[in-house]
Amino acid sequence: MSTLTIRDLDVTLGEMAVLRGVDLEVPSGSVTAVLGPSGCGKTTLLRAVAGFVRPEGGEIRIGDAVVVGPGRHLAPERRGVALVPQEGALFPHLSVGQNVAFGLPRSERRRSPRVAEVLELVGLAGYEDRRPDELSGGQQQRVAVARALAPDPSVVLLDEPFSALDASLRESVRSQVRDALDRSRATALVVTHDQDEALSVADSVAVLDEGRILMHATPQDVYRAPTGLGVARFVGQCVELPADVTGGVAATALGALAVDAAVAGPAHGVVMLRPEQLRLLPADAPDGTAGEVVGGEYFGHDALVRVRLSGPGTGPPFDVQVRTLGEIPERGPVRVAVRGAARFYPLG
Numbered sequence: 347m348s349t350l351t352i353r354d355l356d357v358t359l360g361e362m363a364v365l366r367g368v369d370l371e372v373p374s375g376s377v378t379a380v381l382g383p384s385g386c387g388k389t390t391l392l393r394a395v396a397g398f399v400r401p402e403g404g405e406i407r408i409g410d411a412v413v414v415g416p417g418r419h420l421a422p423e424r425r426g427v428a429l430v431p432q433e434g435a436l437f438p439h440l441s442v443g444q445n446v447a448f449g450l451p452r453s454e455r456r457r458s459p460r461v462a463e464v465l466e467l468v469g470l471a472g473y474e475d476r477r478p479d480e481l482s483g484g485q486q487q488r489v490a491v492a493r494a495l496a497p498d499p500s501v502v503l504l505d506e507p508f509s510a511l512d513a514s515l516r517e518s519v520r521s522q523v524r525d526a527l528d529r530s531r532a533t534a535l536v537v538t539h540d541q542d543e544a545l546s547v548a549d550s551v552a553v554l555d556e557g558r559i560l561m562h563a564t565p566q567d568v569y570r571a572p573t574g575l576g577v578a579r580f581v582g583q584c585v586e587l588p589a590d591v592t593g594g595v596a597a598t599a600l601g602a603l604a605v606d607a608a609v610a611g612p613a614h615g616v617v618m619l620r621p622e623q624l625r626l627l628p629a630d631a632p633d634g635t636a637g638e639v640v641g642g643e644y645f646g647h648d649a650l651v652r653v654r655l656s657g658p659g660t661g662p663p664f665d666v667q668v669r670t671l672g673e674i675p676e677r678g679p680v681r682v683a684v685r686g687a688a689r690f691y692p693l694g
């Protein structure tokens with residue numbers, strides 16, 4: 347396995363600049379997720395790394411080998427890159443074992459111990475003789491990952507690998523695939539438009555929008571300390587309030603809040619809180635800010651309660667995340683308290 351290094355990559359398709367100055371490094375043996383909305387250029391990035399798209403500029407290195415650079419565009423089969431497509435694309439007329447062996451060089455396809463080895467890696471030991479139509483969607487996807495890992499590629503690329511699966515299957519297949527990638531010490535680039543998927547499956551997350559990387563950091567930093575409101579909104583729910591900051595404290599409709607970046611102020615802008623930073627208190631509590639429960643959504647493990655603050659100029663209602671072990675507040679008056687620091691984004 348090798349480090350994948352992408353520098354200043356530009357890709358134009360037809361008239362459209364699809365990737366613009368993309369820099370990305372995936373350290374050897376780690377998993378990076380590229381998260382972005384539909385049409386932002388995720389698949390194009392994978393295709394450029396795999397060698398199916400010819401970039402206009404920039405460099406791609408796999409380990410020490412330059413596979414794309416000035417005057418250089420190595421053929422896909424010489425890059426040591428394996429691609430797992432959106433829907434596994436197994437050959438329906440071949441057995442599971444034959445499908446996996448297809449990932450190996452022709453001379454090694456017959457009776458290679460590697461087939462059993464990678465099937466074990468994805469939790470499907472003994473499935474060699476099954477046919478793809480005898481497997482669940484999640485099992486088919488794991489066979490596709492086994493086929494990609496079989497030749498021990500330098501880099502594995504996964505294109506929305508879980509999007510075709512039912513919500514109930516997605517989490518378990520995701521952790522099985524993550525486990526297989528870890529155990530094979532694969533260097534992997536996963537593209538997805540699903541925030542939960544990116545945050546849970548990867549060591550680092552790169553947020554891509556309109557062909558540019560907006561932020562690349564650990565899942566925790568991307569969620570807790572997004573560099574801009576665009577990133578903040580894309581990786582999770584936000585509560586946004588107008589704010590004036592002076593001396594590191596923001597004056598907001600939820601009272602005076604500490605801001606976590608070094609903002610001395612004075613500055614005008616927006617503070618961003620995550621729903622789990624808010625806490626609902628009884629209407630007669632001494633702390634917090636007065637508001638009213640106006641609706642909500644129940645998810646089983648937790649719930650979102652929609653709250654509107656009392657008084658003029660307090661902005662639209664927002665969601666507060668509550669644990670469902672306790673009572674879920676009914677419609678009516680409450681108070682809202684804040685824990686932790688807010689993120690502040692100056693306007694103008």
Ligand SMILES: Nc1ncnc2c1ncn2[C@@H]1O[C@H](COP(=O)(O)OP(=O)(O)OP(=O)(O)O)[C@@H](O)[C@H]1O
Binds near residue numbers: 359382384
């Ligand atoms: N061959 C092409 N010629 C011109 N434009 C293209 C071509 N292929 C893709 N595009 C455009 O490039 C942009 C990025 O496409 P891409 O498939 O990389 O996005 P994506 O982020 O993977 O989207 P999705 O999540 O919907 O698959 C889109 O606006 C698309 O219309």
